[in-house]
Amino acid sequence: MRYFKIIFIIYVLFPLSLQAETAEELGLRIAKASYDNGRGFTDMTSDQLMILIDPQGKEVTREISGKTLENLDPNDGDKSITYFKTPKDVQGTVMLSHTHINDDDDQWLYLPALGRVKRISSSNKSGAFMGSEVAFEDFSGTDYRKYSWKYLGEETKNDESFYILESFPLYENSGYSKRISLTDSLNRTRQVDFFDRKGELLKTLYLEDYVLYKDEIWMANTMRVENVQNKNKTIFKWVNRELDIGINKKDFDKSSLMRLVD
Amino acid sequence: MFSYIFISPLYILLLYLLLFQTASAFDYRAYGYIQPENTFFLNGDGKHNQPKNNLSVYTQGTFISYIQDDNAKITVNGIGRYDENDKERTYYDFQKLKYEYYYDDFIFKIGNELVFWGVNESFSIVDIINQSNLAEDISGTKKLGQPMASISYNKDYGIFDIYVMPYFRERPFSGKKGRPRLTFEVDKNSITYESSSKKNKIDFALRYSTVLDDFDIGISHFYGNNRTPKLSPNLATLKFDSHYSILSQTGLDIQATKGPWLYKLETISAKDGSERHLSTAGGIEYTYYGIRNTPSDLGVIVEYAFDDRNDNPFNNEGIIGLRWSVNDIKSSSLLAGYLFDMRGNSNRFQVEFEQRVTDDLKLFLDLSLNGSIDDADFTYQFKEDSSVTLKLAKYF
Numbered sequence: 001m002r003y004f005k006i007i008f009i010i011y012v013l014f015p016l017s018l019q020a021e022t023a024e025e026l027g028l029r030i031a032k033a034s035y036d037n038g039r040g041f042t043d044m045t046s047d048q049l050m051i052l053i054d055p056q057g058k059e060v061t062r063e064i065s066g067k068t069l070e071n072l073d074p075n076d077g078d079k080s081i082t083y084f085k086t087p088k089d090v091q092g093t094v095m096l097s098h099t100h101i102n103d104d105d106d107q108w109l110y111l112p113a114l115g116r117v118k119r120i121s122s123s124n125k126s127g128a129f130m131g132s133e134v135a136f137e138d139f140s141g142t143d144y145r146k147y148s149w150k151y152l153g154e155e156t157k158n159d160e161s162f163y164i165l166e167s168f169p170l171y172e173n174s175g176y177s178k179r180i181s182l183t184d185s186l187n188r189t190r191q192v193d194f195f196d197r198k199g200e201l202l203k204t205l206y207l208e209d210y211v212l213y214k215d216e217i218w219m220a221n222t223m224r225v226e227n228v229q230n231k232n233k234t235i236f237k238w239v240n241r242e243l244d245i246g247i248n249k250k251d252f253d254k255s256s257l258m259r260l261v262d
Numbered sequence: 263m264f265s266y267i268f269i270s271p272l273y274i275l276l277l278y279l280l281l282f283q284t285a286s287a288f289d290y291r292a293y294g295y296i297q298p299e300n301t302f303f304l305n306g307d308g309k310h311n312q313p314k315n316n317l318s319v320y321t322q323g324t325f326i327s328y329i330q331d332d333n334a335k336i337t338v339n340g341i342g343r344y345d346e347n348d349k350e351r352t353y354y355d356f357q358k359l360k361y362e363y364y365y366d367d368f369i370f371k372i373g374n375e376l377v378f379w380g381v382n383e384s385f386s387i388v389d390i391i392n393q394s395n396l397a398e399d400i401s402g403t404k405k406l407g408q409p410m411a412s413i414s415y416n417k418d419y420g421i422f423d424i425y426v427m428p429y430f431r432e433r434p435f436s437g438k439k440g441r442p443r444l445t446f447e448v449d450k451n452s453i454t455y456e457s458s459s460k461k462n463k464i465d466f467a468l469r470y471s472t473v474l475d476d477f478d479i480g481i482s483h484f485y486g487n488n489r490t491p492k493l494s495p496n497l498a499t500l501k502f503d504s505h506y507s508i509l510s511q512t513g514l515d516i517q518a519t520k521g522p523w524l525y526k527l528e529t530i531s532a533k534d535g536s537e538r539h540l541s542t543a544g545g546i547e548y549t550y551y552g553i554r555n556t557p558s559d560l561g562v563i564v565e566y567a568f569d570d571r572n573d574n575p576f577n578n579e580g581i582i583g584l585r586w587s588v589n590d591i592k593s594s595s596l597l598a599g600y601l602f603d604m605r606g607n608s609n610r611f612q613v614e615f616e617q618r619v620t621d622d623l624k625l626f627l628d629l630s631l632n633g634s635i636d637d638a639d640f641t642y643q644f645k646e647d648s649s650v651t652l653k654l655a656k657y658f
Binding site for chain 1: 293295335357358362364367369375376377381392403405414416417418421473478517519521522524547549551552557559589590591592593618621622655658
């Protein structure tokens with residue numbers, strides 16, 4: 001009994017103790033806690049604003065809206081529908097994605113001018129989303145299952161302490177060689193440095209405006225990306241985010257796409 | 263040309279719904295664009311005294327309203343063009359003018375609709391529902407709205423679609439001053455049909471489509487007036503007479519998506535009038551992502567079409583294409599295609615470039631160059647019609 005008490009003290013009172021875990025195990029545990037922080041939403045709708053800023057400070061804004069269906073399958077990813085609203089020439093275009101953790105996603109695009117649904121190749125997870133500094137793979141960047149992890153230590157910034165984690169992509173077509181992220185004491189990922197395939201620092205992502213939904217789900221409503229190589233910036237904002245509203249699962253099938261488009 | 267709008271009671275219902283049903287909770291979206299275009303022909307004035315420069319304006323507007331507690335939707339998509347020289351290219355049409363009702367796994371639809379079947383980039387041989395507007399563009403990719411009533415049954419194992427099409431749309435061709443145009447004009451007063459009901463023949467179509475992992479598969483059958491008329495020169499009028507036979511066509515389309523590789527196949531077996539023929543087209547598309555460490559992608563497309571009728575212009579044709587997407591803020595992209603006929607030595611080269619200028623202004627530059635063309639080839643009549651077209655679309 002006393003023995004159990006000691007274990008209890010180690011695990012509960014010193015949860016970040018290194019005594020029982022390797023740096024890899026600890027890194028994975030923090031990453032999983034951070035991921036689980038944003039799960040349990042069932043489904044979600046939101047409008048999104050994307051502000052693209054060039055090195056001279058010139059801004060353009062893009063508007064999209066979307067629906068997401070949480071996938072509870074531990075071996076598979078979420079499903080999403082994206083409606084493109086601006087720039088106006090892409091209005092009416094709709095994208096359906098069935099994401100997979102460490103494999104290519106399934107993606108279909110509805111092209112309104114032709115009345116045509118096209119299955120598109122999605123091995124471009126590293127590709128830029130609508131000319132921004134955000135890659136497709138960044139949208140699910142907090143999914144711990146996509147990386148191998150290592151705990152590097154702690155850092156204090158502006159009187160706040162962060163765990164420093166290093167992660168290496170498991171997806172073979174990832175655009176990154178590694179990432180270094182900072183996770184706060186509430187297990188929220190706050191900053192991620194991305195290194196390109198050559199190992200050079202490419203960009204830094206700041207996750208901001210965290211909002212607590214349903215008393216247990218943390219979601220960042222602003223993603224700010226600063227590319228250090230081309231000096232472009234992208235600010236991605238979620239507005240009107242609503243969770244658990246009971247969207248029909250079938251809406252996310254290809255067979256339902258035709259009822260969701262113009 | 264638009265008498266069909268008034269003959270069908272469906273449109274009266276549609277009008278009723280538009281005027282009264284939407285009034286309670288009027289929630290709608292509307293958008294469109296207007297696009298002035300100028301085409302410059304590189305070989306000077308045309309064979310039929312068409313000028314070497316042609317100005318026209320194209321416009322499109324879309325209106326969508328969800329009604330009846332989001333269980334139904336009304337869509338209006340109107341297009342139109344004014345062409346300074348070609349009367350046949352000055353037109354308007356409702357590609358979509360439809361009412362849809364959603365019930366459980368069903369979608370019920372009436373009105374004009376645009377339906378695309380198939381997977382190929384270049385040779386769309388399975389696609390049959392909508393009439394091609396060849397006055398717009400000789401490639402046939404611009405379509406006319408097809409009046410129909412349809413039911414779609416959606417299950418996770420696939421979609422079943424049934425189409426009943428009560429009114430046939432005749433194919434528009436370029437007029438006397440159109441360019442490119444056929445050697446003779448197509449005589450709109452000399453059209454015959456195999457069907458005694460002519461354009462009032464009720465056409466039917468069925469389709470089943472499904473997704474099996476990396477495969478998107480469609481099986482379809484169409485029975486009705488052939489969308490492509492047989493043209494025969496009338497030596498008295500010096501115009502083409504056209505004849506629409508009855509077509510019974512079974513089609514299969516498959517796309518396999520394997521990482522950056524797309525494999526595509528379309529095939530049809532069709533009984534056209536009294537003759538049966540087989541047509542197959544397919545190809546491969548490969549995309550290189552992030553070329554030279556930039557966000558831009560380069561796709562390579564190779565497609566080939568075979569038809570067992572010797573008189574079909576696409577009976578042994580190929581295309582090699584390149585698609586360059588810059589993935590920049592301006593969404594710049596370039597599509598270049600080299601088309602060749604493998605029987606003779608006819609070939610054509612096409613380039614389409616597009617780039618956004620401001621958030622609501624987009625520029626298009628199309629280049630169409632005819633290379634060597636056999637005088638026996640169908641496209642020989644367009645040999646002197648190489649052109650450059652500049653388009654500027656203003657979105658609203």
